Amino acid sequence: MNEPTDGAAPLLEMRHISKTFSGMAALKDVSLSVRRGEVHALMGENGAGKSTLMKILSGAYRADPGGSILIDGTLASIDGPEAGRASGIAVIYQELSLAPNLTVAENIFLGREHRRSVFTDKGAQEIACRDVLSRLGLAFSPSTVVSRLSLGERQLVEIARALASDARILVMDEPTTSLSTLETERLYEIIASLKVDGIGVIYISHRMEEIYTLSDRVSVLRDGQYVGTLARDEITAERLVAMMVGRDVSSFYKKDHRPTADRRTLMSVREIGDGRRIHGCSFDLKAGEVLCLAGLVGSGRTELARLVYGADPKSHGTIAIDGQPVDIRRAQDAIASGIVYLTEDRRRLGLFLDMSISDNININVAAGDARYGGFSNVTQARERAGRAMTALAVRATGMTAKAGALSGGNQQKVLLARLLETKPRVLILDEPTRGVDVGAKSEIYRLIDDLAANGIGVLMISSELPEVIGVADRVLVMRDGRIVGEINATPERPIAQEAIMAYSTGAAAIDA
Amino acid sequence: MSNTINTAGVGSPVRADRLQTAIQLFGMLPILILLCIGFELLSGRFITLVNLSIVMQQAAINTTLASGMTFVILTGGIDLSVGSIVAASAMVSVLSSLIPGWGYLGIPAGLGVGLLCGLANGLLVAVVKLPPFIATLGSLTAVRGLARLIGNDTTVFNTSMPFAFIGNGALFGVPWLVIIAFAGILVSWVILRKTVLGTYIYAIGGNEDAARLAGIRVAAVLVFVYAISGMFAGLGGVLSAARLYAANGLQLGQAYELDAIAAVILGGTSLVGGIGSIWGTLIGALIIAVLTNGLILVGVSDIWQYIVKGLVIIAAVALDRYHRSRG
Numbered sequence: 001m002n003e004p005t006d007g008a009a010p011l012l013e014m015r016h017i018s019k020t021f022s023g024m025a026a027l028k029d030v031s032l033s034v035r036r037g038e039v040h041a042l043m044g045e046n047g048a049g050k051s052t053l054m055k056i057l058s059g060a061y062r063a064d065p066g067g068s069i070l071i072d073g074t075l076a077s078i079d080g081p082e083a084g085r086a087s088g089i090a091v092i093y094q095e096l097s098l099a100p101n102l103t104v105a106e107n108i109f110l111g112r113e114h115r116r117s118v119f120t121d122k123g124a125q126e127i128a129c130r131d132v133l134s135r136l137g138l139a140f141s142p143s144t145v146v147s148r149l150s151l152g153e154r155q156l157v158e159i160a161r162a163l164a165s166d167a168r169i170l171v172m173d174e175p176t177t178s179l180s181t182l183e184t185e186r187l188y189e190i191i192a193s194l195k196v197d198g199i200g201v202i203y204i205s206h207r208m209e210e211i212y213t214l215s216d217r218v219s220v221l222r223d224g225q226y227v228g229t230l231a232r233d234e235i236t237a238e239r240l241v242a243m244m245v246g247r248d249v250s251s252f253y254k255k256d257h258r259p260t261a262d263r264r265t266l267m268s269v270r271e272i273g274d275g276r277r278i279h280g281c282s283f284d285l286k287a288g289e290v291l292c293l294a295g296l297v298g299s300g301r302t303e304l305a306r307l308v309y310g311a312d313p314k315s316h317g318t319i320a321i322d323g324q325p326v327d328i329r330r331a332q333d334a335i336a337s338g339i340v341y342l343t344e345d346r347r348r349l350g351l352f353l354d355m356s357i358s359d360n361i362n363i364n365v366a367a368g369d370a371r372y373g374g375f376s377n378v379t380q381a382r383e384r385a386g387r388a389m390t391a392l393a394v395r396a397t398g399m400t401a402k403a404g405a406l407s408g409g410n411q412q413k414v415l416l417a418r419l420l421e422t423k424p425r426v427l428i429l430d431e432p433t434r435g436v437d438v439g440a441k442s443e444i445y446r447l448i449d450d451l452a453a454n455g456i457g458v459l460m461i462s463s464e465l466p467e468v469i470g471v472a473d474r475v476l477v478m479r480d481g482r483i484v485g486e487i488n489a490t491p492e493r494p495i496a497q498e499a500i501m502a503y504s505t506g507a508a509a510i511d512a
Numbered sequence: 513m514s515n516t517i518n519t520a521g522v523g524s525p526v527r528a529d530r531l532q533t534a535i536q537l538f539g540m541l542p543i544l545i546l547l548c549i550g551f552e553l554l555s556g557r558f559i560t561l562v563n564l565s566i567v568m569q570q571a572a573i574n575t576t577l578a579s580g581m582t583f584v585i586l587t588g589g590i591d592l593s594v595g596s597i598v599a600a601s602a603m604v605s606v607l608s609s610l611i612p613g614w615g616y617l618g619i620p621a622g623l624g625v626g627l628l629c630g631l632a633n634g635l636l637v638a639v640v641k642l643p644p645f646i647a648t649l650g651s652l653t654a655v656r657g658l659a660r661l662i663g664n665d666t667t668v669f670n671t672s673m674p675f676a677f678i679g680n681g682a683l684f685g686v687p688w689l690v691i692i693a694f695a696g697i698l699v700s701w702v703i704l705r706k707t708v709l710g711t712y713i714y715a716i717g718g719n720e721d722a723a724r725l726a727g728i729r730v731a732a733v734l735v736f737v738y739a740i741s742g743m744f745a746g747l748g749g750v751l752s753a754a755r756l757y758a759a760n761g762l763q764l765g766q767a768y769e770l771d772a773i774a775a776v777i778l779g780g781t782s783l784v785g786g787i788g789s790i791w792g793t794l795i796g797a798l799i800i801a802v803l804t805n806g807l808i809l810v811g812v813s814d815i816w817q818y819i820v821k822g823l824v825i826i827a828a829v830a831l832d833r834y835h836r837s838r839g
Contacts, residue, residue, distance in 0.1 A: 309725075311724070311725055330727070331724060331725050331726065331727040332727035332728075332729065334727075335727040341725065343722075343725060348719075348721065348722075349719075349721050349722050349725055350722050350725070351719070351722060352714070352715050352718040352719050352722060352723075352786070353718065353719070354714075354718045354786045354787050355711075355714060355715065355718055355786075359711055359714075359715075362711075363711065363712075363715060363726050363728070364726055364727060366708040366711055367708050370707070370708045374707045374708055374709055375706050375707050375708075376706055376707055376708050376710070376711060418726070
């Protein structure tokens with residue numbers, strides 16, 4: 001790596017870091033340096049070793065002997081999380097680690113309370129907290145209970161906590177996953193101000209736009225090895241993707257299924273609503289169509305999908321399949337009608353993490369396959385799991401491996417396999433590529449395309465506009481619980497990002 | 513982020529998986545064996561055919577209750593009412609066995625009472641949506657009162673109970689109590705591991721929200737697990753009635769729920785749900801019985817038996833946790 005020649009040692013240097021888990025190398029001789037005031041993006045497919053590297057940096061894991069970590073040019077021995085914190089390293093994890101029942105101030109100083117003998121000095125703590133919050137330009141009060149904050153605000157509290165502990169190296173692991181556009185912009189501003197303060201930021205993300213916007217340099221890992229580093233002016237999407245996957249990804253999005261004019265309507269949803277957040281939504285989904293639901297976070301896309309699927313009770317509206325009305329009150333009714341739903345939160349709402357891949361794939365069809373009135377059909381289950389894992393290229397040690405041990409992309413494939421085993425006619429996909437690496441993303445796009453070609457109707461929710469444009473035949477845009485716009489893609493005129501944004505933000509008049 | 517390996521070399525990792533499962537299954541077996549050896553060394557008369565048969569008989573009723581408890585705990589719930597159900601169903605069982613010519617009615621009557629109490633628990637948890645701890649804490653008290661009411665708060669006897677043999681007799685030298693308790697374990701194993709319902713039970717314990725989204729009838733499964741726990745407790749009541757020829761609504765089954773929960777936890781089942789096995793429960797129940805019996809043989813006083821038993825349970829589970837967090 002090229003270091004500045006001004007003689008000053010970089011803020012952080014990780015040299016020749018390796019890590020082996022029970023004989024398997026997760027990291028092989030990886031080096032990484034971060035300068036003061038630099039945003040250094042770290043990219044790579046899930047399983048490439050990014051998180052492992054960061055866990056070594058924070059002290060959660062210990063590296064194999066032979067590697068070293070230098071801070072300001074001096075050797076730091078980080079042998080535990082406490083040592084990591086003491087060295088000025090703070091990690092902001094994807095899963096937020098705040099106590100929701102405590103106040104902002106209590107969270108920020110958790111474990112490092114201002115004390116007066118055995119008592120917490122709340123006054124001093126609030127003043128110190130106000131300091132940090134104002135430094136970040138955050139408007140909420142130190143005494144706000146965290147559970148009242150939005151996900152995005154909580155993330156900002158985490159950053160505040162890191163700053164309050166005098167962190168000099170901040171690791172952010174996909175920080176924008178749960179943020180709205182506005183919150184993301186707020187985060188960008190904060191990162192800019194951190195740079196001015198000389199703090200080094202290691203930024204892990206799968207989103208290209210963020211990398212363009214934020215990073216001074218990007219380093220790429222693949223299969224636990226360091227692939228290379230690009231400086232800001234060298235960054236292009238093609239180069240990064242090629243570095244990450246190690247092969248040429250010429251057609252990232254795939255749209256081969258030919259939308260024919262005479263496609264019949266598969267599912268029609270009329271005036272559906274829950275009386276609270278979703279109001280009078282109507283749309284048709286045609287066989288073999290990929291229909292995208294776009295809109296800002298909080299516009300009601302997931303809520304609408306859950307209503308259709310029967311996961312939440314609806315107050316009014318009807319659903320028909322092939323023109324026949326269907327009464328969907330629970331998830332099992334939807335599945336019986338051929339409608340399946342892929343949740344956006346696969347770890348919390350989708351997978352059974354302690355159960356095997358095979359059980360996870362078979363859970364929806366196990367009852368139908370059962371023999372002698374309820375006995376599991378093991379042969380059939382094994383056959384299904386084996387076939388599905390091959391078809392979707394699930395990478396795992398075997399079908400008895402626990403779902404919780406898989407990487408994000410493979411977990412997503414297992415969930416998709418579960419849905420496809422029910423032979424669905426309507427597939428509702430809620431952020432199907434969230435937290436999924438580039439390789440798996442492209443595989444999921446291919447799968448969606450194949451399914452549509454086979455006459456399945458796909459209703460897909462996505463917050464990534466390039467993805468929406470890449471896969472959708474038609475886009476519905478939601479705002480404030482209503483469908484406010486419809487955009488058709490034609491071979492001559494692809495969907496424009498600007499049109500979607502205009503509807504999402506309310507900048508475009510209805511029927512513009 | 514995890515470390516995935518290609519599907520190419522499937523052989524050895526699968527074996528590693530199996531090994532891990534085996535460790536999970538037999539996690540507490542070494543402790544059981546060590547306890548047996550220890551008591552033999554201390555007393556010189558622990559490992560004899562007669563004594564081991566006594567130990568297993570002593571374990572039988574707790575094993576039965578713990579089988580049902582395993583179902584409930586696997587879904588992330590708890591059933592505090594089993595001790596009281598034992599008392600109520602034993603009362604009904606003894607009273608029914610007094611009906612001239614219909615003495616055997618005592619068995620289905622006892623099971624039926626247990627099943628009904630369990631169903632009530634299940635409906636409170638699954639339909640009224642009370643937390644399991646609260647629902648079964650309530651029925652712990654209410655069913656205890658019911659048990660006293662049934663016999664007008666007296667002890668009921670039947671010296672000529674037709675099914676007394678299942679409490680005291682043996683088949684080819686194996687006590688009926690032991691056969692029935694083991695049969696209960698086998699039935700539980702079949703349900704948990706061989707049926708779709710069993711998969712659903714693990715799924716709900718592992719992730720109830722995901723189970724609901726996957727179209728599993730969560731409420732129905734929850735009603736089932738409390739009902740079967742109640743029925744196992746009813747069976748415990750029948751066994752106890754058959755063993756004693758009598759039942760008392762006030763005293764019988766007091767604190768039985770605690771031994772049953774201890775057996776399940778000793779067996780490695782997670783209180784959060786989703787992880788555990790019925791074989792572990794069997795080993796857990798045997799550990800408790802071995803401790804009780806062994807401490808008496810060694811001559812430890814009644815008061816110290818409580819203290820030692822409690823400490824051994826805590827130490828065993830702590831050791832297990834430590835083992836697993838490293839594995």
